[in-house]
Amino acid sequence: MASSEIDILIHNAHILTMNNNLETFNRGYILIKDTLISDMGPMDKFHFSYGNKIDVKEEIDAKGDLVIPGFVNAHGHFAMTLFRGIADDLPLTKWLNDYIWPIEAKLKPKDCYVGTQLAAIEMIQGGTTTACDMYFHEEKSLQAMEEIGFRGVLGYGMIDLGKATRRAIEMTRVKKFLKYAKENAKLCSIIISPHATNTCSDELLLASKELAEKNQLRIQIHLSETKDEFDDSMKKNNCSPITHLANIGFLNENLVAAHCVWLNDEDCKLLSENKVKISHNPTSNLKLGSGIFRYQTLFENGITIALGTDGAASNNNLSMLSELRLASYIHKGVNTNPEILPATEAISMATINGAKALGLQKTVGSLEIGKKADLAIINTKTPNVWPPHNPYSLIAFCTNDSNVKTTIIDGKTVMKDRQLLTINYKEVMTEAKDIILNLMKSDDLKQYKDKLKFLQ
Amino acid sequence: MASSEIDILIHNAHILTMNNNLETFNRGYILIKDTLISDMGPMDKFHFSYGNKIDVKEEIDAKGDLVIPGFVNAHGHFAMTLFRGIADDLPLTKWLNDYIWPIEAKLKPKDCYVGTQLAAIEMIQGGTTTACDMYFHEEKSLQAMEEIGFRGVLGYGMIDLGKATRRAIEMTRVKKFLKYAKENAKLCSIIISPHATNTCSDELLLASKELAEKNQLRIQIHLSETKDEFDDSMKKNNCSPITHLANIGFLNENLVAAHCVWLNDEDCKLLSENKVKISHNPTSNLKLGSGIFRYQTLFENGITIALGTDGAASNNNLSMLSELRLASYIHKGVNTNPEILPATEAISMATINGAKALGLQKTVGSLEIGKKADLAIINTKTPNVWPPHNPYSLIAFCTNDSNVKTTIIDGKTVMKDRQLLTINYKEVMTEAKDIILNLMKSDDLKQYKDKLKFLQ
Numbered sequence: 001m002a003s004s005e006i007d008i009l010i011h012n013a014h015i016l017t018m019n020n021n022l023e024t025f026n027r028g029y030i031l032i033k034d035t036l037i038s039d040m041g042p043m044d045k046f047h048f049s050y051g052n053k054i055d056v057k058e059e060i061d062a063k064g065d066l067v068i069p070g071f072v073n074a075h076g077h078f079a080m081t082l083f084r085g086i087a088d089d090l091p092l093t094k095w096l097n098d099y100i101w102p103i104e105a106k107l108k109p110k111d112c113y114v115g116t117q118l119a120a121i122e123m124i125q126g127g128t129t130t131a132c133d134m135y136f137h138e139e140k141s142l143q144a145m146e147e148i149g150f151r152g153v154l155g156y157g158m159i160d161l162g163k164a165t166r167r168a169i170e171m172t173r174v175k176k177f178l179k180y181a182k183e184n185a186k187l188c189s190i191i192i193s194p195h196a197t198n199t200c201s202d203e204l205l206l207a208s209k210e211l212a213e214k215n216q217l218r219i220q221i222h223l224s225e226t227k228d229e230f231d232d233s234m235k236k237n238n239c240s241p242i243t244h245l246a247n248i249g250f251l252n253e254n255l256v257a258a259h260c261v262w263l264n265d266e267d268c269k270l271l272s273e274n275k276v277k278i279s280h281n282p283t284s285n286l287k288l289g290s291g292i293f294r295y296q297t298l299f300e301n302g303i304t305i306a307l308g309t310d311g312a313a314s315n316n317n318l319s320m321l322s323e324l325r326l327a328s329y330i331h332k333g334v335n336t337n338p339e340i341l342p343a344t345e346a347i348s349m350a351t352i353n354g355a356k357a358l359g360l361q362k363t364v365g366s367l368e369i370g371k372k373a374d375l376a377i378i379n380t381k382t383p384n385v386w387p388p389h390n391p392y393s394l395i396a397f398c399t400n401d402s403n404v405k406t407t408i409i410d411g412k413t414v415m416k417d418r419q420l421l422t423i424n425y426k427e428v429m430t431e432a433k434d435i436i437l438n439l440m441k442s443d444d445l446k447q448y449k450d451k452l453k454f455l456q
Numbered sequence: 457m458a459s460s461e462i463d464i465l466i467h468n469a470h471i472l473t474m475n476n477n478l479e480t481f482n483r484g485y486i487l488i489k490d491t492l493i494s495d496m497g498p499m500d501k502f503h504f505s506y507g508n509k510i511d512v513k514e515e516i517d518a519k520g521d522l523v524i525p526g527f528v529n530a531h532g533h534f535a536m537t538l539f540r541g542i543a544d545d546l547p548l549t550k551w552l553n554d555y556i557w558p559i560e561a562k563l564k565p566k567d568c569y570v571g572t573q574l575a576a577i578e579m580i581q582g583g584t585t586t587a588c589d590m591y592f593h594e595e596k597s598l599q600a601m602e603e604i605g606f607r608g609v610l611g612y613g614m615i616d617l618g619k620a621t622r623r624a625i626e627m628t629r630v631k632k633f634l635k636y637a638k639e640n641a642k643l644c645s646i647i648i649s650p651h652a653t654n655t656c657s658d659e660l661l662l663a664s665k666e667l668a669e670k671n672q673l674r675i676q677i678h679l680s681e682t683k684d685e686f687d688d689s690m691k692k693n694n695c696s697p698i699t700h701l702a703n704i705g706f707l708n709e710n711l712v713a714a715h716c717v718w719l720n721d722e723d724c725k726l727l728s729e730n731k732v733k734i735s736h737n738p739t740s741n742l743k744l745g746s747g748i749f750r751y752q753t754l755f756e757n758g759i760t761i762a763l764g765t766d767g768a769a770s771n772n773n774l775s776m777l778s779e780l781r782l783a784s785y786i787h788k789g790v791n792t793n794p795e796i797l798p799a800t801e802a803i804s805m806a807t808i809n810g811a812k813a814l815g816l817q818k819t820v821g822s823l824e825i826g827k828k829a830d831l832a833i834i835n836t837k838t839p840n841v842w843p844p845h846n847p848y849s850l851i852a853f854c855t856n857d858s859n860v861k862t863t864i865i866d867g868k869t870v871m872k873d874r875q876l877l878t879i880n881y882k883e884v885m886t887e888a889k890d891i892i893l894n895l896m897k898s899d900d901l902k903q904y905k906d907k908l909k910f911l912q
Contacts, residue, residue, distance in 0.1 A: 289792045
């Protein structure tokens with residue numbers, strides 16, 4: 001191999017590949033050419049193969065650091081980062097009706113652009129390299145992510161509330177977004193995103209499924225998130241939301257169902273039989289008081305369980321490190337069993353399982369030759385992770401986002417030594433503050449009057 | 457007031473006092489003289505009282521930052537920071553018998569000194585200013601904390617396993633430590649610390665109580681942490697551990713009980729009636745699979761509930777920000793009620809409640825004139841907390857330890873802009889690694905052989 005072909009060499013790193021065998025290299029290297037991992041292995045192999053001949057554009061000596069696949073955030077609403085902390089500790093209906101929906105209705109395309117920028121910045125700083133979004137004005141979210149160099153999986157969230165006219169509008173909008181994305185997306189991809197069973201008619205759900213199949217895309221939906229949603233379906237359909245989806249032929253292996261908190265045993269069986277993928281969002285489920293996900297049952301049913309942060313309005317951050325830790329702790333605790341969801345499994349949820357859920361397992365989610373170079377380098381030389389006994393437990397149980405030193409997406413270094421390279425974060429922060437301040441000052445949003453003091 | 461008397465002026469800060477009225481100053485100031493908060497209030501008052509006349513040794517412009525009382529970590533085993541990540545995802549008995557106890561038995565006084573230094577460094581970096589410890593070689597822990605300038609509340613952990621000879625040794629040791637501490641402690645204080653009901657005889661418990669009363673000290677104990685402990689007491693005493701302690705006259709308002717996971721309704725009543733203080737340790741309880749603390753019942757019973765990290769071997773960090781967030785999330789989730797443990801209450805648990813539990817409420821735990829100047833300054837200008845809508849929810853739900861900029865203990869700045877001022881953390885990290893590496897290489901600790909690879 002001609003040495004000049006190599007873009008980035010990472011060497012002397014402790015590498016956790018997160019491949020099927022959980023292979024690790026105690027001291028290893030990764031070569032990146034264009035967008036791909038072109039070679040990797042232990043340092044012995046590097047010295048044997050390349051000797052001193054290699055000449056690279058960028059060299060990263062990662063001695064004592066950990067290299068892991070970039071995190072895959074399987075579910076979120078990223079423009080909602082603008083609403084972080086806008087209303088907390090409230091019952092779900094009050095939170096939505098009085099705070100979130102009134103202000104969300106005012107969001108303009110430019111606002112969603114800035115909100116998505118802010119989300120991508122935070123995710124890059126936390127080692128996330130792929131994230132799945134469901135929101136509106138997705139053209140602007142796509143634009144923001146492409147500009148930053150973030151691997152977005154974007155879905156226009158469709159809601160028809162059973163109305164044919166609204167359904168027609170939603171289908172037009174999603175097709176328009178699809179066309180836009182096909183023309184403009186390089187790094188990003190699309191996911192068809194009907195909002196939920198209690199906000200979408202069966203007709204919209206089935207039309208979504210048909211559209212996804214026609215375009216060979218995945219579908220995401222919110223499913224069985226709350227007891228109310230479950231009870232509503234029992235009343236309306238005389239069966240659970242999941243049984244209803246099975247009855248209408250909506251469940252299949254291309255579906256990514258977010259939440260899945262309220263499940264009976266039959267629901268677990270149906271999800272397993274239909275190979276439905278799940279995005280588990282523990283922080284959101286706990287913080288909104290939605291309930292406890294039946295992790296162990298679903299895991300034992302062989303279901304692919306990925307991990308998501310949900311939006312920053314119900315989290316209140318987009319840290320996959322926090323999310324995977326919480327997942328491990330909560331399921332150990334509620335099952336009174338410390339062996340459940342060990343560190344390796346928690347990190348798998350946040351990486352390769354996310355890739356599998358989103359249909360990107362051949363592209364990202366583990367560090368393997370030929371896959372896209374999406375990775376994070378973790379600093380292990382800080383007091384909060386010291387002494388570094390075990391690399392998996394260090395990541396799962398000790399780190400915080402500030403331990404992420406460097407993030408590479410699609411072979412491009414987007415953060416190096418905590419410096420963001422593809423976006424000016426201070427400008428985005430200023431814009432985000434101006435947007436939200438102006439929205440909160442709207443005459444018809446008096447509920448925010450007392451909340452302006454701190455922000456101003 | 458002569459201006460030269462002021463040591464530190466913090467101004468333009470958003471101050472959360474965490475006093476009884478949860479008073480805040482949107483733009484406020486704090487004056488520190490010697491070890492105390494000598495004055496504080498809104499900036500208007502500052503300009504009126506001092507004009508331009510004030511001359512201070514150290515001035516901190518905290519514009520846009522938050523100032524909060526330093527966190528009070530109500531329960532931990534700080535020298536165990538050496539064992540962070542040494543063994544995870546294991547059943548409690550295997551974890552203790554095969555991993556923790558064999559290596560713990562080898563710890564020398566110097567090792568505990570370094571382990572405590574490492575713990576204090578991490579806690580300072582996370583805004584913790586007071587912490588309660590239970591371990592052995594406590595003379596060395598006290599020395600480490602005094603040198604760093606950390607407000608330790610230290611207890612020699614006594615265990616007699618029902619044996620009179622061992623009991624006599626333990627009582628001698630604790631009295632020796634008491635004498636040492638009285639002579640050497642300036643910042644630190646003492647807590648009498650019988651280990652647990654299943655490791656201490658009733659005689660040792662009552663002797664501990666007598667010693668505490670004689671010296672006007674608090675007592676801490678591990679209590680009802682696991683189902684096994686509860687079941688053992690039912691077998692041995694035909695009642696719960698707490699009922700047994702009530703029966704022998706051990707419960708009182710000076711007792712700080714750590715964990716309290718396995719409680720029947722009678723236990724909750726007894727804890728309340730006897731004004732026992734609780735240290736809730738959510739991460740440890742979840743990670744070890746001990747179970748779920750009955751937060752809401754105990755809160756409604758008016759019990760003072762403080763917050764602890766436990767040791768880093770079962771956490772695996774000492775972050776009070778992580779701990780208070782987890783507490784809020786888990787209790788909202790298991791109660792399917794998002795109004796439980798709101799941000800203000802979670803921060804109270806981690807500050808003033810800790811002070812109340814440890815009997816230090818006149819000294820620390822809130823920012824008030826005349827109290828000790830123990831505080832943390834939180835950076836609110838980072839993407840992970842942006843936009844900063846609400847100061848309480850920002851702290852409780854968004855930050856990580858890297859948002860703590862500056863930590864002041866007893867009027868001394870121990871960390872400024874993330875730089876530790878009273879200890880060389882790199883030296884401590886090197887020493888800690890050497891200690892644990894040598895311990896793990898012991899011929900009789902073959903269980904660690906496969907764990908050495910990453911550390912070396």
